[in-house]
Amino acid sequence: xxxxxxxxxxxxxxxxxxxxxxxxxxxxxxxxxxxxxxxxxxxxxxxxxxxxxxxxxxxxxxxxxxxxxxxxxxxxxxxxxxxxxxxxxxxxxxxxxxxxxxxxxxxxxxxxxxxxxxxxxxxxxxxxxxxxxxxxxxxxxxxxxxxxxxxxxxxxxxxxxxxxxxxxxxxxxxxxxxxxxxxxxxxxxxxxxxxxxxxxxxxxxxxxxxxxxxxxxxxxxxxxxxxxxxxxxxxxxxxxxxxxxxxxxxxxxxxxxxxxxxxxxxxxxxxxxxxxxxxxxxxxxxxxxxxxxxxxxxxxxxxxxxxxxxxxxxxxxxxxxxxxxxxxxxxxxxxxxxxxxxxxxxxxxxxxxxxxxxxxxxxxxxxxxxxxxxxxxxxxxxxxxxxxxxxxxxxxxxxxxxxxxxxxxxxxxxxxxxxxxxxxxxxxxxxxxxxxxxxxxxxxxxxxxxxxxx
Amino acid sequence: xxxxxxxxxxxxxxxxxxxxxxxxxxxxxxxxxxxxxxxxxxxxxxxxxxxxxxxxxxxxxxxxxxxxxxxxxxxxxxxxxxxxxxxxxxxxxxxxxxxxxxxxxxxxxxxxxxxxxxxxxxxxxxxxxxxxxxxxxxxxxxxxxxxxxxxxxxxxxxxxxxxxxxxxxxxxxxx
Numbered sequence: 237x238x239x240x241x242x243x244x245x246x247x248x249x250x251x252x253x254x255x256x257x258x259x260x261x262x263x264x265x266x267x268x269x270x271x272x273x274x275x276x277x278x279x280x281x282x283x284x285x286x287x288x289x290x291x292x293x294x295x296x297x298x299x300x301x302x303x304x305x306x307x308x309x310x311x312x313x314x315x316x317x318x319x320x321x322x323x324x325x326x327x328x329x330x331x332x333x334x335x336x337x338x339x340x341x342x343x344x345x346x347x348x349x350x351x352x353x354x355x356x357x358x359x360x361x362x363x364x365x366x367x368x369x370x371x372x373x374x375x376x377x378x379x380x381x382x383x384x385x386x387x388x389x390x391x392x393x394x395x396x397x398x399x400x401x402x403x404x405x406x407x408x409x410x411x412x413x414x415x416x417x418x419x420x421x422x423x424x425x426x427x428x429x430x431x432x433x434x435x436x437x438x439x440x441x442x443x444x445x446x447x448x449x450x451x452x453x454x455x456x457x458x459x460x461x462x463x464x465x466x467x468x469x470x471x472x473x474x475x476x477x478x479x480x481x482x483x484x485x486x487x488x489x490x491x492x493x494x495x496x497x498x499x500x501x502x503x504x505x506x507x508x509x510x511x512x513x514x515x516x517x518x519x520x521x522x523x524x525x526x527x528x529x530x531x532x533x534x535x536x537x538x539x540x541x542x543x544x545x546x547x548x549x550x551x552x553x554x555x556x557x558x559x560x561x562x563x564x565x566x567x568x569x570x571x572x573x574x575x576x577x578x579x580x581x582x583x584x585x586x587x588x589x590x591x592x593x594x595x596x597x598x599x600x601x602x603x604x605x606x607x608x609x610x611x612x613x614x615x616x617x618x619x620x621x622x623x624x625x626x627x628x629x630x631x632x633x634x635x636x637x638x639x640x641x642x643x644x645x646x647x648x649x650x651x652x653x654x655x656x657x658x659x660x661x662x663x664x665x666x667x668x669x670x671x672x673x674x675x676x677x678x679x680x681x682x683x684x685x686x687x688x689x690x
Numbered sequence: 691x692x693x694x695x696x697x698x699x700x701x702x703x704x705x706x707x708x709x710x711x712x713x714x715x716x717x718x719x720x721x722x723x724x725x726x727x728x729x730x731x732x733x734x735x736x737x738x739x740x741x742x743x744x745x746x747x748x749x750x751x752x753x754x755x756x757x758x759x760x761x762x763x764x765x766x767x768x769x770x771x772x773x774x775x776x777x778x779x780x781x782x783x784x785x786x787x788x789x790x791x792x793x794x795x796x797x798x799x800x801x802x803x804x805x806x807x808x809x810x811x812x813x814x815x816x817x818x819x820x821x822x823x824x825x826x827x828x829x830x831x832x833x834x835x836x837x838x839x840x841x842x843x844x845x846x847x848x849x850x851x852x853x854x855x856x857x858x859x860x861x862x863x864x865x
Contacts, residue, residue, distance in 0.1 A: 250853070251857060252852075252853040252856060252857050255802060255806050255856075255860075256806065256821065256824070256825035257825060258800070258802065258803060258806075259728075259799070259802070259803040259806040259807055259825060259826075260724055260728075260824075260825035260826045260827070260828060261828075262799040262800060262803040263723065263724035263727045263728055263733075263799060263803070263807070263826055264720035264721060264723060264724040264826070264828075265719075265720060265723045265724075266719070266720060267715060267716045267719035267720070271715055271716070271719060271744075272711060272712045272715045272716075272744075274741065275711075275715065275741065275744045275745050275748050276748065
């Protein structure tokens with residue numbers, strides 16, 4: 237009989253059992269003296285958030301609708317602030333790049349340009365508001381983002397969760413990065429506490445975003461909002477567990493190229509929404525969590541990624557929407573890295589011409605000193621042939637997000653080391669837009685946005 | 691006192707019935723911290739995960755206190771949190787692991803322990819959790835099965851498979 241009370245002879249008196257017991261004992265630590273007291277203080281803060289959730293979704297939607305009706309907030313105190321325009325016009329490879337900085341007192345949205353320090357364009361020191369998920373409209377004339385107030389006692393790392401007083405905001409942005417009125421601000425119930433993450437309709441008429449599963453569609457001019465019932469990608473009876481699992485799935489929506497339909501991720505299926513009527517149909521994807529949705533140029537086909545249990549990307553899937561293509565869902569796997577190292581795919585992004593996907597391929601290795609990052613590559617996958625081109629990140633950066641330039645010729649890389657752009661063919665110089673000493677990115681897949689200037 | 695879904699933060703312990711939070715915290719903490727460290731490979735981050743787990747337990751103490759084994763509930767929540775952390779914080783983990791490499795924290799576990807858990811973290815998700823709970827939290831196979839919601843036979847099967855894989859990875863001669 238083991239110390240565990242087991243009697244399985246396979247598990248006793250062997251080296252594995254000895255090593256395991258020693259390894260377990262060495263990781264155990266005595267509880268901190270004031271541990272329970274600390275828990276009570278944290279629970280007190282968390283409880284304040286949960287209580288808001290308990291107010292009920294119905295009431296929240298009603299209240300929100302009232303806010304939405306008056307969401308052009310002229311004269312209303314708003315937790316955002318704009319700064320005076322820079323006297324020097326800014327440009328990043330001839331394009332506008334906005335990045336979210338979510339750590340410390342200088343959180344906000346920044347304009348990035350080569351050779352210039354990042355310039356705060358939304359947010360103000362000490363405003364206690366985190367602005368996240370910046371999204372420039374296709375014409376570069378409008379900027380949308382999500383915002384919220386981090387709760388005390390939340391995660392001490394970047395991307396503080398949960399947030400309260402959630403909202404999505406739309407505002408005009410000039411070529412020099414100046415954000416101005418009129419501002420449309422739509423409050424969102426606190427719910428899961430994840431920041432909302434708007435996605436622009438290609439024609440700029442509206443933004444769509446997930447609010448704890450449901451798809452909200454907001455007119456970008458008057459703030460009129462339609463709520464379409466949908467299920468979250470991750471659901472649980474335990475609201476805290478759902479919060480943990482929600483991650484960045486608030487952005488799991490994608491507009492068709494003609495702006496008439498939206499596809500949204502659900503567990504094991506996708507929901508296809510007709511924007512004009514608000515009606516929707518579901519399509520079984522046979523996968524646990526379709527994510528990273530993109531419509532192909534035909535608007536008859538979209539792609540998504542599938543994930544394994546921990547959420548790492550396994551496959552890029554090409555799926556037909558209405559049967560006018562092949563009629564069948566086509567499952568195609570990303571190329572195997574051909575290594576025994578642990579690896580993940582991250583941040584798949586469809587090229588503007590709809591023919592290629594850029595994705596970050598990261599490896600990690602574990603040895604006696606612990607686990608550490610291994611080599612990283614950026615893969616460009618041709619969606620017709622599934623042939624792959626490999627681009628090593630410049631200067632061994634740890635890349636977290638890849639975005640295509642509007643002309644499809646360059647890639648914008650956000651990294652713990654800063655923000656850079658490189659040529660898709662891997663040639664040519666690397667342009668540095670921001671250094672990690674200047675800006676702390678939020679480390680989501682939506683921390684940067686890149687569009688042609690207005 | 692926790693009652694009827696309302697928390698009175700003036701006190702932590704309801705002596706009328708059920709488990710005392712303070713006692714459960716102190717009893718379960720060593721195992722929880724070991725499981726979190728084993729599953730994530732991040733001893734500093736493990737403290738945050740355990741803290742968050744216990745906050746969840748406290749908020750729901752009115753329900754959790756009446757469970758036969760509140761510790762099993764805590765371990766279940768913690769294992770899910772570890773999986774979530776690995777997904778949501780992949781970039782952060784890579785960054786911090788780079789920073790912490792060469793920055794030893796004290797006290798460091800032995801080389802054998804580090805190697806053991808490094809190999810365990812290469813196992814598939816469920817066997818990884820089984821080994822962490824069995825050795826890290828020092829739970830019996832029955833208790834591990836309870837935490838993970840799987841048959842005990844599955845736990846034993848996972849342990850046997852883990853034994854082969856881990857010992858093979860560490861060098862068959864050690865077995």
